[in-house]
Amino acid sequence: MDLIQILSGVELFEGLSAEEITHIASLCQQKEFQDNQVVAAQGSPGLQLFIIQEGFVEVSVQRKGGSAGKVIVNLGIGQTVGEMSLIDQGLRSATVKAISSPTIVQVISQQDFEKLCEKDTHIGYVVMRNIATDLSFRLRQRHMVDLIG
């Protein structure tokens, strides 16, 4: 499967044309992680957006001064990490660690992605709308975890 096909299967880019997705693909850099390797650390600057192409990552949150982090959720193919920083410019709210080998991710620089969204406002609008949908999905997912889990 080529990169355009992979990105077309990511909800963040739902509603974009093939040409617009090609622009996004030009910003991607592929990285491979092994089991237990940290992809992004809690408290670090949110400088990159990650798209999981293959494998799984574990998302965990650590209390200040706490020892072990609490695992919140595992994320698999097609999920994104780091899009919250696009909105709030904040530090990473959780640690993301690969839990399968290999875990392949596409990495996009936040700065480059923001520049593209500002230059092409249709891409910017669609991506921001999709981020809102994704946050709604995750909130509903948390409700189900609290209700059932």
Next chain:
Amino acid sequence: MAIYKVSIVVVGSNHPGAIVNLSEEPKVGTSIKLGTEEFLIEEILELMPPKGDFYFLHLTCVPIPAE
């Protein structure tokens, strides 16, 4: 091509749950593999209305009973 974005909660296990995209529609009574672990799908709910090619589902799963 339809893409099923699924939220998964595993009952009766320490598994934290997962969010993953599937290319095939999940069915109750079938199994789903999350990394090295496999679980049985007990219930499927629509979490949000579909948008474009995306369907948003919630799956309640349980560990597969040992034979």
